[in-house]
Amino acid sequence: MKAVVIIPALNPDEKLITLVEKLKHYDLTTIIINDGSAPGYEIIFDILREKLDCVVRVHSKNMGKGVALKTGMAYAANIYPDAPGYVTADADGQHAPEDILNVARMLEENPASLILGTRDFNNVKTPFKSKWGNRITSLAYLLSTGERCPDTQTGLRGIPMSWTKELLKIPGDRYEYEMNVLLEAGKSRIPFVEVPIETIYLNENKASHFHAIKDSARIYLNxxxxxxxxxxxxxxxxxxxxxxxxxxxxxxxxxxxxxxxxxxxxxxxxxxxxxxxxxxxxxxxxxxxxxxxxxxxxxxxxxxxxxxxxxxxxxxxxxxxxxxxxxxxxxxxxxxxxxxxxxxxxxxxxxx
Known part of the structure; x- marks a missing residue:
């Protein structure tokens, strides 16, 4: 069995449907977490569930990306225990389906490693706040662990199934959870495997639900x-x-x-x-x-x-x-x- 794709979604648009259609073509099982989206977005989740045969887990209110990822991992570990692991991706169209497939394949080849879809931040089209935000976070990560990670903010990751119990215990409800996972992996000397991915920013990344001040404070809290x-x-x-x-x-x-x-x-x-x-x-x-x-x-x-x-x-x-x-x-x-x-x-x- 291939890796299971987990996608947290808050008020998604048609880009999520397009992404899942392509993932289905690659025969990748996809779990969507509706993280408290407004009622008007229910039609998107109906299409994903009924026409694309996706598993859709629902939070009655917005719980945060960290909680959504944990919901997806707990469900996948229970229903698909033979999968090599999970591939986490974003719902806003910033991850190309080909890159998701490549991360899934790399996870199958490296079942004890954390696979990171790594972007090229030297691209002239990279928004200023994304480029420097990642550089600051990468420096903070280096200071915290002594390990180098060029793209700490990537949401495209391959995570081995064997880590599930520990991953569900790592604190963090929102964006800080992903940073906490990296910190735990760095502290425990878990090897990273970097997979170059396309750098996609739609409308200057305005669709992101990342709040620069509030979520950065959580990430840098320690x-x-x-x-x-x-x-x-x-x-x-x-x-x-x-x-x-x-x-x-x-x-x-x-x-x-x-x-x-x-x-x-x-x-x-x-x-x-x-x-x-x-x-x-x-x-x-x-x-x-x-x-x-x-x-x-x-x-x-x-x-x-x-x-x-x-x-x-x-x-x-x-x-x-x-x-x-x-x-x-x-x-x-x-x-x-x-x-x-x-x-x-x-x-x-x-x-x-």
Whole structure:
């Protein structure tokens, strides 16, 4: 059996009918999720169900793309357990049926990999917000996992059936779900297979239900929370450092070290509590995370002191210099905490 195509749809037009007609020609089973579309669109779903023999699952209200994908995957896993997996596609005509077929074939050849339909964003016809939105998200993904993914926002993906149980547990109701899937795959070192696909934007991509501010906030939420946690800790760190340099220590190498240690101990306690309980929501009760954080904390503190002391002869205020140095240490700290200290243990995506 071939892969099952899953298409979430909210207020679709005739382009969805045209797409499904071509997929039927390729003998691809298609599941449509009506994610709370308005009553006037029922005729579209009637045609898909009655004339094109599609399975149509219905949400009585709009639940979001993430929930719709989970609905489709749960249904497919139950009805078509022998399929190699799922191909997720969009309903707005931005995925060519030939590309959907190619992703399905690649999934059959690589049953343990995540197949990504990858677009060429150097195309002159790519809308500005799509090009730069993907670049920013790709950078955020690199910072989160240490892995490279050139098209993090692609909705055309091939997902192995063997991942179903884990995929249904991944949080996210809307567009952030797709990013969370990539984050879990990157963290668990699941291999990606990229399939070049046609870059299609209809009417400057205005038909997309992606809300730039609201949905981007969901996608970047973890990094935003980490940044806020670091910002709060940096305020504590630099405030204490500046106060100690003014009232207790001189601008000597030893004085900088003493002020750095005291300030970093205080800010480190704040940062650890925020990251453990709010950012990464780590449930470790054995003290392992605390020990690992302490090692990272000491390493960062010594590196901060070393670079500030080494560069203190420059005509830059010490506090400004310290902020610059600590900013440079920010990225490495996020990667280490995300993937090694507060991240979940790596796991195999297999049905039990």
């Amino acid at each position: 990094i935003l929370k980490f940044s806020l946690s670091s910002f709060v800790s940096a305020i504590v760190d630099n405030s204490v450092f500046t106060l100690l340099m003014q009232i207790a220590f001189g601008a000597t190498s030893l004085g900088i070290l003493e002020a750095t240690i005291i300030a970093r101990v205080m800010s480190g306690g704040v940062n650890y509590l925020l990251n453990k309980h709010w950012v990464f929501q780590n449930t470790d009760r054995e003290g392992k995370a605390a020990l690992q954080y302490a090692i990272l904390f000491i390493s960062q503190m010594l590196l901060s002191w070393f670079f500030v002391a080494s560069l203190s002869s420059l005509p830059i205020h010490l506090t400004v210099l310290k902020i610059c140095v600590d900013t440079g240490l920010f990225i490495g700290s996020y990667l280490i905490q995300k993937n090694f200290i507060f991240g979940e243990s790596r796991k195999e995506y297999r049905l039990k």
